[in-house]
Amino acid sequence: MQRPEPRDEVEMLALMLLIRRFEERASQQYQAQKIGGFCHLYIGQEAVVVGAVAAGRDDDYVITAYRDHAHALARGTSADACMAELFGKETGCSRGLGGSMHFFDRSRHMYGGHAIVGAHVPLAAGMAFASKYRAEDRVTLCFFGDGAINQGSFHEALNLIALYKLPVVLICENNLFAMGTSVKRSTSLKQIVDRAEGYDIPGEIVDGMNFREVRDKLAEIVCSIRKDPHPAFVEIRTYRYRGHSMSDPASYRTKDELEKYRLDDPITRLRAQLTREGKLTNEKFDQIDKHAKETVLAAVKFAEKSPELPLERLYDYTFINRAKP
Amino acid sequence: MREITYRQALNEALAEELERDPNVFLMGEEVAEYNGAYKVSQGLLERFGPKRIIDTPISENGFAGLGVGAAMVGLRPIIEFMTFSFSLVAFDQVVNNAPNMFTMSGGQFNIPITFRGPNGPAHQLGATHSHATEPLYANAPGLKVCTPATPRDAKGLLKTAVRDDNPVLVLEAELLYSSKGMVEPPDEELLIPLGEAEVKREGSDVSIICYAQTVPLALAVAARLEDEDISAEILDLRSIKPLDEKAIFNSVAKTHRAVIVEQDRPFCGVGAEICYRIQKNIFDELDAPIVRVSQEDVPMPYNERLEKAVLPNADKLIAAVKKVCYA
Numbered sequence A: 001m002q003r004p005e006p007r008d009e010v011e012m013l014a015l016m017l018l019i020r021r022f023e024e025r026a027s028q029q030y031q032a033q034k035i036g037g038f039c040h041l042y043i044g045q046e047a048v049v050v051g052a053v054a055a056g057r058d059d060d061y062v063i064t065a066y067r068d069h070a071h072a073l074a075r076g077t078s079a080d081a082c083m084a085e086l087f088g089k090e091t092g093c094s095r096g097l098g099g100s101m102h103f104f105d106r107s108r109h110m111y112g113g114h115a116i117v118g119a120h121v122p123l124a125a126g127m128a129f130a131s132k133y134r135a136e137d138r139v140t141l142c143f144f145g146d147g148a149i150n151q152g153s154f155h156e157a158l159n160l161i162a163l164y165k166l167p168v169v170l171i172c173e174n175n176l177f178a179m180g181t182s183v184k185r186s187t188s189l190k191q192i193v194d195r196a197e198g199y200d201i202p203g204e205i206v207d208g209m210n211f212r213e214v215r216d217k218l219a220e221i222v223c224s225i226r227k228d229p230h231p232a233f234v235e236i237r238t239y240r241y242r243g244h245s246m247s248d249p250a251s252y253r254t255k256d257e258l259e260k261y262r263l264d265d266p267i268t269r270l271r272a273q274l275t276r277e278g279k280l281t282n283e284k285f286d287q288i289d290k291h292a293k294e295t296v297l298a299a300v301k302f303a304e305k306s307p308e309l310p311l312e313r314l315y316d317y318t319f320i321n322r323a324k325p
Numbered sequence B: 001m002r003e004i005t006y007r008q009a010l011n012e013a014l015a016e017e018l019e020r021d022p023n024v025f026l027m028g029e030e031v032a033e034y035n036g037a038y039k040v041s042q043g044l045l046e047r048f049g050p051k052r053i054i055d056t057p058i059s060e061n062g063f064a065g066l067g068v069g070a071a072m073v074g075l076r077p078i079i080e081f082m083t084f085s086f087s088l089v090a091f092d093q094v095v096n097n098a099p100n101m102f103t104m105s106g107g108q109f110n111i112p113i114t115f116r117g118p119n120g121p122a123h124q125l126g127a128t129h130s131h132a133t134e135p136l137y138a139n140a141p142g143l144k145v146c147t148p149a150t151p152r153d154a155k156g157l158l159k160t161a162v163r164d165d166n167p168v169l170v171l172e173a174e175l176l177y178s179s180k181g182m183v184e185p186p187d188e189e190l191l192i193p194l195g196e197a198e199v200k201r202e203g204s205d206v207s208i209i210c211y212a213q214t215v216p217l218a219l220a221v222a223a224r225l226e227d228e229d230i231s232a233e234i235l236d237l238r239s240i241k242p243l244d245e246k247a248i249f250n251s252v253a254k255t256h257r258a259v260i261v262e263q264d265r266p267f268c269g270v271g272a273e274i275c276y277r278i279q280k281n282i283f284d285e286l287d288a289p290i291v292r293v294s295q296e297d298v299p300m301p302y303n304e305r306l307e308k309a310v311l312p313n314a315d316k317l318i319a320a321v322k323k324v325c326y327a
């Protein structure tokens, strides 16, 4: 199995920027009360999902938890459809029925958007089970937080995944906190990756602030899984700059800690690497950034003027055959 | 027609659906090498092989969720719970994931999954192993729930469930696995629609509305009532959700009296919903208040005498019928 052509790094940088600008704009729209419910931002973690997606194929399965805007965007769901979902509009990627925590995009193999911590890891097992059942060489990329690893569903799923040798990359986005609880206070392990060892799943630690490291490590893993289905675990060390959700001031951590990670920003880092190598000029970067900002602004306009699902159709999405019980 | 057991009927349904559609697989604890804790999957491993008949570790949440994930990408899993009492460990997958996915994804992901296994109180298994889970699951929008009482219904409903594009729970009657009944021969396709009740016995004085393990009870009671000149109509719901309101209203409009005998607990039980619908829609047809016979509202005792006292039985049902008939 050949590795797919490496994706253009400037494009990947543009994707990370789009995600960041999208989240900044979502934050502003949330404060303006255009967005309801819970809203969890991904700012700081962009290299994780973009690196992982860059390592796989477009038909690989992607599934994640509720901090999911970036996963849809990285998969190619339009900023319009993502913003419209936040606004609860029919043009949203889940028709306004899912909201921030439940983004889905079937055509781009984005399988959600799951808001019960740990509950989607068994689903990933099932998706990978189906690939193996049909002898396809797809890989399932299953993202979850450091908070999910102490959930029963996670443990049950890991055992099943290992037992049935399913083609899953278990991607732990370790941003050091589950809401206000640090990993130190939640997990009786020296390092999260050791969880995998208990299930005989090979594990690695990856620097999540470094796009290239994420992409390269995952490309290697994905390639080996395609040859021979098996699971793998990566603990990707990252950081979220914002609070857990919009309502969280994140007073449980220090300014110094946040500053330390901000200095290691994944977008700044990739930009510097590309600039140093002569692949990116400041003008080009500014142009990309301007484009990202315009795209999300247009998405807000699109979401604002989009219709809501009409009330008469409330019962259309309970059963697929439309039967009202 | 030939006579087979409820267990055999389920086994035939599984085999026929596995044969018909390569996307169907059966997964659960002890379903393969052990041939099923209640032998419902007898012989299926041998016939269909380990790719399609899959033993799992004791991880209900894990394998129920695996089924939901596989259904998201086009397979049609049949997930067996050794009993539905153990499905409570997988409640999140059955209630939060399977039925919500279609809505939450704006109609992109329907979940064609069947959860099946024995349900309802058996005999002296104590509180943890005696749950009648139907009201719990019928309360979740997006789930369909059926409760076959005869071998014929067991086969026809299970086959329909497997072909349904939504999540369906087939709550089998644990105490009826060895009961016998007439079923069409295997070369005749038997599909019984979800949401269709069946009059198991015609009558004119009172409607006894029942399902699953209370159906044989109601039939036995009807025979006894005949001696006292009370003609009872026995309506087997077969499905709890969708609920066949029409059949209920038709029967009650004919007899003007209703008793509901259910195998679950009284509080927020299946009968409560049926009572509500009858009085809301055909109040004027009633000649007497509806009476419900259900379990007592206590965790199931192990002690045999006490367990009997908790469950619906013939005496309770007869008393209820006499009450509504002012007899």
Ligand SMILES: Cc1ncc(C[n+]2csc(CCOP(=O)(O)OP(=O)(O)O)c2C)c(N)n1
Binding pocket: A067, A115, A116, A117, A144, A145, A146, A147, A148, A175, A177, A178, A179, A244
């Ligand atoms: C079963 C369950 N329990 C509790 C919650 C509430 N909750 C939502 S997010 C969260 C923290 C999860 O943290 P982590 O897995 O590290 O993901 P992160 O927010 O860091 O991306 C909690 C406790 C939930 N959604 N589901």
Ligand SMILES: [Mg+2]
Binding pocket: A145, A146, A147, A173, A174, A175, A176, A177, A178, A179
């Ligand atoms: Mg976290």
